[in-house]
Amino acid sequence: MWRNILSKSANAAEVGKANLRRERRFSTAIPGPCIVHKRGADILHDPWFNKDTGFPMTERDRLGLRGLLPPRVISFEQQYDRFMDSYHSLEKNTQGQPDGIVSLSKWRILNRLHDRNETLYYRVLIDNIKDFAPIVYTPTVGLVCQNYSGLFRRPRGMYFSAKDKGEMMSMIYNWPAHQVDMIVITDGSRILGLGDLGVQGIGIPIGKLDMYVAAAGINPQRTLPIMLDVGTNNQKLLQDPLYLGLREPRLEGEEYLSIVDEFMEAVHTRWPKAIVQFEDFQMKWAFETLQRYRKKFCMFNDDIQGTAGVALAGLLGTVRAQGRPLSDFVKQKIVVVGAGSAGLGVLSMAVQAVSKMAGSSETAANRNFYLIDKDGLVTKDRKNIDSAAAPFAKDPGDIDGLREGASLIEVVKKVKPHVLLGLSGVGGVLKAMRESDSAKPAIFAMSNPTSNAECTAAEAFKHAGGHIVFASGSPFENVDLGNGRIGHVNQANNMYLFPGIGLGSLLTGARIISDGMLQAASERLASYMTDEETQNGILFPSISRIRDVTSEVGAAVAQAAVAEELAEGHGEVGIKELMQMSKVEMVEYVARNMWFPVYSPLVHEKNGSN
Numbered sequence: 071m072w073r074n075i076l077s078k079s080a081n082a083a084e085v086g087k088a089n090l091r092r093e094r095r096f097s098t099a100i101p102g103p104c105i106v107h108k109r110g111a112d113i114l115h116d117p118w119f120n121k122d123t124g125f126p127m128t129e130r131d132r133l134g135l136r137g138l139l140p141p142r143v144i145s146f147e148q149q150y151d152r153f154m155d156s157y158h159s160l161e162k163n164t165q166g167q168p169d170g171i172v173s174l175s176k177w178r179i180l181n182r183l184h185d186r187n188e189t190l191y192y193r194v195l196i197d198n199i200k201d202f203a204p205i206v207y208t209p210t211v212g213l214v215c216q217n218y219s220g221l222f223r224r225p226r227g228m229y230f231s232a233k234d235k236g237e238m239m240s241m242i243y244n245w246p247a248h249q250v251d252m253i254v255i256t257d258g259s260r261i262l263g264l265g266d267l268g269v270q271g272i273g274i275p276i277g278k279l280d281m282y283v284a285a286a287g288i289n290p291q292r293t294l295p296i297m298l299d300v301g302t303n304n305q306k307l308l309q310d311p312l313y314l315g316l317r318e319p320r321l322e323g324e325e326y327l328s329i330v331d332e333f334m335e336a337v338h339t340r341w342p343k344a345i346v347q348f349e350d351f352q353m354k355w356a357f358e359t360l361q362r363y364r365k366k367f368c369m370f371n372d373d374i375q376g377t378a379g380v381a382l383a384g385l386l387g388t389v390r391a392q393g394r395p396l397s398d399f400v401k402q403k404i405v406v407v408g409a410g411s412a413g414l415g416v417l418s419m420a421v422q423a424v425s426k427m428a429g430s431s432e433t434a435a436n437r438n439f440y441l442i443d444k445d446g447l448v449t450k451d452r453k454n455i456d457s458a459a460a461p462f463a464k465d466p467g468d469i470d471g472l473r474e475g476a477s478l479i480e481v482v483k484k485v486k487p488h489v490l491l492g493l494s495g496v497g498g499v500l501k502a503m504r505e506s507d508s509a510k511p512a513i514f515a516m517s518n519p520t521s522n523a524e525c526t527a528a529e530a531f532k533h534a535g536g537h538i539v540f541a542s543g544s545p546f547e548n549v550d551l552g553n554g555r556i557g558h559v560n561q562a563n564n565m566y567l568f569p570g571i572g573l574g575s576l577l578t579g580a581r582i583i584s585d586g587m588l589q590a591a592s593e594r595l596a597s598y599m600t601d602e603e604t605q606n607g608i609l610f611p612s613i614s615r616i617r618d619v620t621s622e623v624g625a626a627v628a629q630a631a632v633a634e635e636l637a638e639g640h641g642e643v644g645i646k647e648l649m650q651m652s653k654v655e656m657v658e659y660v661a662r663n664m665w666f667p668v669y670s671p672l673v674h675e676k677n678g679s680n
């Protein structure tokens with residue numbers, strides 16, 4: 071169900087603010103120089119340094135570019151406008167075509183710019199994040215992964231395959247950048263809700279790192295997308311002669327883990343302070359690798375931990391939306407559908423939060439949570455229960471007439487939950503939410519991409535009622551409820567947290583990423599919204615505020631790292647300075663360290679390697 075998910079037009083106030091921002095950003099202040107070890111055509115073909123027609127004449131002389139470009143120098147602002155004009159023409163020319171075709175055309179035009187001129191690419195991405203995030207990130211990135219072999223033109227990131235065993239330590243030095251700060255790695259085994267896409271899953275680390283640049287200001291030259299190709303069990307891909315990955319079944323057990331171990335050792339040998347985000351691993355490896363590495367490396371699993379923090383912030387926002395004190399969170403009845411890495415991550419963090427608030431044991435805190443997977447309600451009667459799901463299984467004595475494997479509709483009818491999170495399935499379930507014990511029930515349809523969403527926003531408001539709070543993992547338009555009323559759509563996506571988790575950890579030189587740091591991130595996101603916003607069903611900020619959100623979240627993560635004595639300092643900023651920073655100073659420190667795309671004067675230096 072691909073639909074036009076792009077927002078229509080910004081209101082006048084937004085346009086005014088955007089113009090102001092634009093004036094400031096295209097100001098003539100001269101940025102610091104950037105050392106380059108190349109000359110001539112090599113620079114034009116390097117997207118990190120290329121300025122296309124924007125090289126000033128003096129620089130053309132210095133770098134041996136005179137004559138390699140048309141004579142006229144075009145300003146960054148003119149280049150920006152020219153790109154946006156082409157983008158808008160493409161939008162006009164593809165009107166009426168199927169959504170998937172339109173989205174892929176938009177992705178292609180952005181990707182071509184990414185391949186040619188990173189500075190301009192990131193500037194248009196940052197300035198138009200609300201329109202472009204759905205193209206370079208969820209949901210279009212899912213379609214890109216599905217069509218990766220056909221779309222492939224140039225490699226991006228690094229590929230480590232099962233065939234590289236024993237070679238990784240030397241391979242890692244093939245990466246051209248001296249410094250890497252942020253790595254996102256996948257093995258392609260669970261790409262969004264699209265299943266095993268093998269090597270084609272590389273689109274996900276690329277999209278996540280684009281968000282790191284846009285939302286957290288990580289310098290793109292210091293990001294590294296990684297595909298760990300350990301085979302695929304996707305039969306269609308295995309039989310596709312043009313498939314670009316290993317045409318072998320996935321490695322399992324110790325063989326699999328030894329590949330990941332080797333990669334982690336290699337990466338930390340070359341860049342000991344790089345942060346590694348694990349993304350879209352199938353559940354068993356998501357949990358296993360998190361346990362295996364989290365005390366040893368500065369890493370986290372975004373699907374388990376990032377998602378949990380965003381969902382918890384949304385759940386706390388739901389309590390505020392009801393006009394109730396946060397302490398009432400302990401009384402909320404919550405049904406979580408999906409016992410995978412995301413569902414169990416959410417449950418685990420939410421149960422910990424209730425236990426902390428109520429001062430009760432985690433077993434007691436679990437009372438109001440119900441977990442449902444493809445076989446229905448999970449109880450202690452479940453045979454062969456997964457060890458990660460076991461702590462959340464209901465005691466048959468506690469569930470008042472419900473039985474092991476009870477269907478979602480049975481559970482919702484009986485429990486009358488305040489929140490339904492995850493898969494809500496069909497209209498019948500949504501209608502049952504009308505009988506919720508909450509005056510403002512919440513539906514979180516968090517699965518991605520759009521085609522996998524448990525329900526659309528329109529369906530949720532239609533069946534469950536106009537009074538609900540609604541959030542989805544992929545973006546939907548707000549819903550017109552008639553009589554001038556609008557059903558607000560929130561995007562409950564881990565993009566609100568992972569950039570801040572990464573940046574806060576980086577800027578403190580955190581040794582590891584602790585539960586306390588993740589909890590601080592979630593709490594800061596929850597408190598970002600005003601009472602007025604939450605009471606209007608607005609639980610998460612607009613994505614156009616993402617850098618501001620990330621400054622706050624990053625600062626909260628940084629402060630928690632310092633408080634837990636996990637910070638080792640970053641560059642010139644030592645532990646002492648970090649410890650002395652107030653909350654406001656920490657936010658400023660984080661914001662000040664965000665990279666922003668401007669053309670820096672290039673200065674040539676001989677004998678370098680980049």
Ligand SMILES: NC(=O)c1ccc[n+]([C@@H]2O[C@H](COP(=O)([O-])OP(=O)(O)OC[C@H]3O[C@@H](n4cnc5c(N)ncnc54)[C@H](O)[C@@H]3O)[C@@H](O)[C@H]2O)c1
Binds near residue numbers: 411518
């Ligand atoms: N919004 C976000 O930020 C966010 C973050 C992480 C994951 N997700 C999405 O959540 C979804 C699940 O991710 P995951 O990592 O947990 O996947 P997973 O494969 O680990 O788990 C999927 C779970 O869904 C259950 N399930 C499947 N069909 C079901 C059905 N008909 N009824 C009830 N349960 C059913 C399975 O039993 C399993 O427990 C994906 O679509 C992913 O894109 C969204």
Ligand SMILES: O=C(O)C[C@H](O)C(=O)O
Binds near residue numbers: 208372373543
């Ligand atoms: O990638 C996303 O949009 C969120 C999440 O990490 C997912 O796997 O669905």
Ligand SMILES: [Mg+2]
Binds near residue numbers: 262372
């Ligand atoms: Mg993910």
